[in-house]
Amino acid sequence: MTGWTAEDMPSLTDRTVVVTGANSGLGLEGSEAFARKGATVVMACRSVERGESAAAEIRGAVPDATLDVRECDLGDLANVEAFADGLHEDYDAVDVLCNNAGVMAIPRSETADGFETQFGVNHLGHFALTGHLLDLLRAADGESRIVTQSSGAHEMGEIDFDDLQHERSYGKWDAYGQSKLANLLFAYELQRRLGNHGWDNVISVTCHPGYADTDLQFKGPREMGSTLRTAFMGIANAVFAQSAEQGALPMLYAATADDVIGGEYVGPGGLFDMRGAPEFQQSNEASRDEATAERLWAVSTDLTGVEYDFESA
Structure with missing residues (x-):
């Protein structure tokens, strides 16, 4: 992998790639890279207006880009289902699903369904979306991939089944760490279930961007109304972070490289x-605890109402 860049990606002509959070940061950089290699990129964005603006930016760099901007609010399960229904109407298959969107270290709030926002958006929204798109991923010609974006912050996470929504006690970084650990537990458990059901043409892979300069770091300070914290993040990003373009490389590698296997x-x-x-x-080690992963899967199914039907799909 030494020196690997987006230019090393294979041709993605006739491939359909879905990217959540495609209008900014890693999602925007990834969408442009996929489009440059010929993929049809479904840009799943909470704001269609911001998504269209991002698509215009990509077309400025890649004039022949094939982009499909669609509303997908991971904090609203009905909206996630509507997005998936729309894909079923217009596409026969999905080759890559990048579960990329996320929020980080924000003041406590709740999604439309009453979930703590970081857990609801980062984990439950993607759990539901992946389940809804399972049959389209199975229908791909050749291998399809589900790439779930986690973070090094998973190492400070703990799945608190007694207070998953952090109603009794909320720490913004504790909640973020829990959501990123949940991403990994989900992705690994999904790979086990795909293998157990003989779905050899679909694999589940995870990635993290390291420290990348994106808008993600600024959302928390802005929501807190902290000018000082916002300024500090700007300085930290300028000094320590790599570019969003570089930060997107692990996702691009996980999605396309030929030596990647499930898990x-x-x-x-x-x-x-x-x-x-x-x-x-x-x-x-916590991310690979199979008992915790199975319990989280069961809880996620109950909370979202989304059943993964490996048999009929």
């Missing part, structure tokens, strides 16, 4: 795993 975890291999070219890495 892999891809991240930047440079200083403290915060920057550099993508490489295969190991997430922490």
